[in-house]
Structure formats: structure tokens, C-alpha cells
Amino acid sequence: MSIGKTYTVTGTSFTGSLVFNYDLNGVLTGFDLDGELTPQQIGWLYSGRFPFTEVGMKMFVAITNFTVHGGELDLSFENFWNMYGYKIGKKVMAENIWKRMSRADKIKALTAIKPYNAHLARHVRKDKAHASTYLNQRMYENDFNKF
Structure with missing residues (x-):
């Protein structure tokens, strides 16, 4: 468990969700796929679009068939x-x-x-x-x- 922000991405073109965890510096610390992606979707994601930094997550916010949830720190x-x-x-x-x-x-x-x-x-x-x-x-x- 680490401090940082968690973003959950859901979309109309895939089932499940993508979960990205970032530290306070905005660097990716974890990634989880809950569901399935097609080979084409995997190719799209890994062709320079994978958000290794929190700044890259802004690209996902701009895509209309994606919904991005979260981004809050867990200070509980x-x-x-x-x-x-x-x-x-x-x-x-x-x-x-x-x-x-x-x-x-x-x-x-x-x-x-x-x-x-x-x-x-x-x-x-x-x-x-x-x-x-x-x-x-x-x-x-x-x-x-x-x-």
C-alpha cells in the first residue's frame, strides 16, 4: 500500500476497468486490469499511450468513450x-x-x-x-x- 492517487478508467469499448496508481510525484506505482482487452486495445494502449505518469492520465480524460474516476489522495x-x-x-x-x-x-x-x-x-x-x-x-x- 502506498500514498498516492488512484484512477479507475472505464469505457464503452471494453469490459471491466483499468486501475492506475501513482505516487505523490505522479509516477506510476501500480496497474491493474479488471476485465479484458482485445489484442487491438492492448496494442493501442502500449503504443505510446500507456500513462506512466499522472500527466499521461489527462489524455484518458480527453477521450470521449473513457470515463476516469478518482484522483484523490487517501488520507484516511x-x-x-x-x-x-x-x-x-x-x-x-x-x-x-x-x-x-x-x-x-x-x-x-x-x-x-x-x-x-x-x-x-x-x-x-x-x-x-x-x-x-x-x-x-x-x-x-x-x-x-x-x-
Whole structure:
């Protein structure tokens, strides 16, 4: 699970949907096809039209027989709790802190999880902080790449 935006594309010319996941930098992190495409549709998609960046998704918005849904960040506490992954400690306390945080701080907290985990992997004797500590002490503001 990662922070970013998810777009679901449906169309009149194919069954099912195409799901594209992008990180905060607009780079594709995941793609899923729920349904089937014809060989011609696959050829069309992979002939320079595949949206490897979020900017490329704008092309799909402009096509009349496609409908694009989504594009919103998942800033829910459940998304944070699942991404953080260390489900030890007081979940209710962490959720209360999350509710009081600004949108910008929620984004910072989510995007810092991966560098924080990498930092912990480099420093194996450090324990991962409880989610409430991570949020309350604003640990997401640390530059984990420096140390």
C-alpha cells in the first residue's frame, strides 16, 4: 500500500476497468486490469499511450468513450495505520492525533513512512516507534536519509 492517487478508467469499448496508481510525484506505482482487452486495445494502449505518469492520465480524460474516476489522495487514518504497519500501541490515541493534523502534515506523515522504514533497516538496533509516537513527536519531519 502506498500514498498516492488512484484512477479507475472505464469505457464503452471494453469490459471491466483499468486501475492506475501513482505516487505523490505522479509516477506510476501500480496497474491493474479488471476485465479484458482485445489484442487491438492492448496494442493501442502500449503504443505510446500507456500513462506512466499522472500527466499521461489527462489524455484518458480527453477521450470521449473513457470515463476516469478518482484522483484523490487517501488520507484516511486506516490508510496510515495500514501503511505504517507497526500495529502495536494505542490505535485510538494515534487516530485522535491523526484527526487533529492538517492535510499537509498527513501527507508528510504518509510519505515519510518509507524513508523511516529504510532508516530502521540501516540501523537494526533501533526499534520502530509506536504510531502515536511517530505522529505526536512529528517524527515524519526528520530527514531519515541524513542519518
